[in-house]
Amino acid sequence: MKPIESLSGSGSGSTKARGGALGAILGTSAVGVAVMLVGMASSVVTARWFGVEGKGEFSAIVFWPTLLAGLLSFGLPTSLIYNRRSRPEQSADVVRAGFLFQLPVCVLAGLAAWFGLPAWMGNYSEPIVRIAQWYTVLMLPLLLAMGLLSALAQSEENFRLYNGLRLYVPLSNLAGLLALWAGGWLNQASASLVYLGTSLAVLVWSLYRLKGQLAVGWFGRFADKGAVKSLFGYGSRVYGVELLGTLYGQCDKLIILALLSPRAFGLYTVVYTLSRVFNVVQTAVSSVAFPKVTGQDPDRVVATVSRAFRLSFVLMLLALVPGLIVGRWLLGLLYGPPFLESATAFGLLSLECIIGGGSWILATSFNALGRPGLVAIRQAIALAATIGLLFALAPEYGLNGVAAAMLIGACCRLAITIAAMKLALKAPLKSVLFDASDWRFLRERLLRQA
Numbered sequence: 001m002k003p004i005e006s007l008s009g010s011g012s013g014s015t016k017a018r019g020g021a022l023g024a025i026l027g028t029s030a031v032g033v034a035v036m037l038v039g040m041a042s043s044v045v046t047a048r049w050f051g052v053e054g055k056g057e058f059s060a061i062v063f064w065p066t067l068l069a070g071l072l073s074f075g076l077p078t079s080l081i082y083n084r085r086s087r088p089e090q091s092a093d094v095v096r097a098g099f100l101f102q103l104p105v106c107v108l109a110g111l112a113a114w115f116g117l118p119a120w121m122g123n124y125s126e127p128i129v130r131i132a133q134w135y136t137v138l139m140l141p142l143l144l145a146m147g148l149l150s151a152l153a154q155s156e157e158n159f160r161l162y163n164g165l166r167l168y169v170p171l172s173n174l175a176g177l178l179a180l181w182a183g184g185w186l187n188q189a190s191a192s193l194v195y196l197g198t199s200l201a202v203l204v205w206s207l208y209r210l211k212g213q214l215a216v217g218w219f220g221r222f223a224d225k226g227a228v229k230s231l232f233g234y235g236s237r238v239y240g241v242e243l244l245g246t247l248y249g250q251c252d253k254l255i256i257l258a259l260l261s262p263r264a265f266g267l268y269t270v271v272y273t274l275s276r277v278f279n280v281v282q283t284a285v286s287s288v289a290f291p292k293v294t295g296q297d298p299d300r301v302v303a304t305v306s307r308a309f310r311l312s313f314v315l316m317l318l319a320l321v322p323g324l325i326v327g328r329w330l331l332g333l334l335y336g337p338p339f340l341e342s343a344t345a346f347g348l349l350s351l352e353c354i355i356g357g358g359s360w361i362l363a364t365s366f367n368a369l370g371r372p373g374l375v376a377i378r379q380a381i382a383l384a385a386t387i388g389l390l391f392a393l394a395p396e397y398g399l400n401g402v403a404a405a406m407l408i409g410a411c412c413r414l415a416i417t418i419a420a421m422k423l424a425l426k427a428p429l430k431s432v433l434f435d436a437s438d439w440r441f442l443r444e445r446l447l448r449q450a
Contacts, residue, residue, distance in 0.1 A: 031163040056266030069143035070246030075239030077151035084155040093227035110137040172198035244379030275349035348403035356410035
């Protein structure tokens with residue numbers, strides 16, 4: 001298998017990202033850093049104002065719609081990208097089917113959340129539970145719609161709009177929180193209302209920006225019913241992967257909500273958010289790589305994805321030690337001394353973030369080749385191991401036990417993914433893990449971007 005010569009391949013059209021894949025990755029990484037910094041600032045504001053326990057209560061409120069949006073996407077955003085890239089003639093029917101399907105989903109999920117949250121949030125006060133109910137019911141449709149709009153922007157290689165969707169919501173949230181703080185009006189209810197308002201505003205903006213792609217004859221007949229079948233067919237296959245990924249990414253918080261106190265949840269959400277800085281580059285690589293390699297021949301897909309994995313993984317490991325030192329200092333400086341008791345969990349979660357992010361980059365090769373079932377098997381095995389470890393370690397070791405369980409699960413995912421690439425895609429192990437030309441390749445592409 002020959003390594004490809006370039007990650008470039010900028011598409012045609014005015015909405016395409018300029019500068020090829022590397023330029024899109026660098027831009028998306030920069031936005032990822034900005035999103036992380038803005039999210040950290042919002043976390044600082046709420047932690048300082050609410051305290052550790054109050055921070056845990058607010059985090060519990062905003063957690064539920066994010067979880068449900070991941071559970072109820074049914075693989076449609078990824079399928080929308082795949083089908084619009086591989087079958088552009090079916091684009092209008094694919095877009096319309098995806099949005100219309102989510103309408104009844106929002107109604108049913110909202111009812112389930114309204115009646116289910118009081119049981120799951122038994123450790124929280126009644127006012128906090130009621131805020132969580134209203135926030136979940138109103139925010140869920142906004143998040144599902146933005147997920148499809150983000151996928152539509154990615155399928156167009158319009159990474160400027162995609163990154164705008166990622167950045168403008170948290171940036172507006174921060175501005176709203178600071179305004180409430182300055183006026184002395186900041187509480188869990190007002191902060192939740194700000195989050196709803198900013199999400200709605202960004203949603204309206206993105207709808208306007210994509211109005212051309214959304215002119216699909218919403219109330220007419222489907223021109224090609226095969227497009228609907230293709231959308232849900234691929235979506236059903238990739239949904240298993242995404243469902244398990246969501247459960248894997250949120251099972252730690254679900255178990256803390258059920259077994260530990262609001263204080264523990266407040267500590268954990270702070271260090272978890274801070275540790276995600278180590279996943280900025282890898283998340284950008286995954287977001288750009290999937291639409292870029294979809295539809296290419298298998299050798300090219302594996303070579304491109306493997307090189308992206310190797311470069312990003314090494315770079316983030318090099319950043320780990322100084323990042324941990326700076327992160328622990330920031331934990332005490334920004335959030336306050338009470339949050340320093342979670343410093344060990346921060347270190348474990350940071351390493352978990354890098355390993356898990358690397359494994360997800362490799363997993364995009366299976367999705368791009370239309371074989372998401374292999375990733376689902378990987379996710380299922382890792383999820384089962386992680387949940388078992390969480391129940392075993394969380395009651396005894398608290399947050400450190402939760403973080404250790406997540407780290408072991410990430411290692412399982414990486415090992416299984418590499419094994420699957422060797423067995424199913426016939427990718428030599430050496431070509432996945434090492435290539436002496438990587439740094440020359442990176443230097444050449446950086447010079448080209450300059």
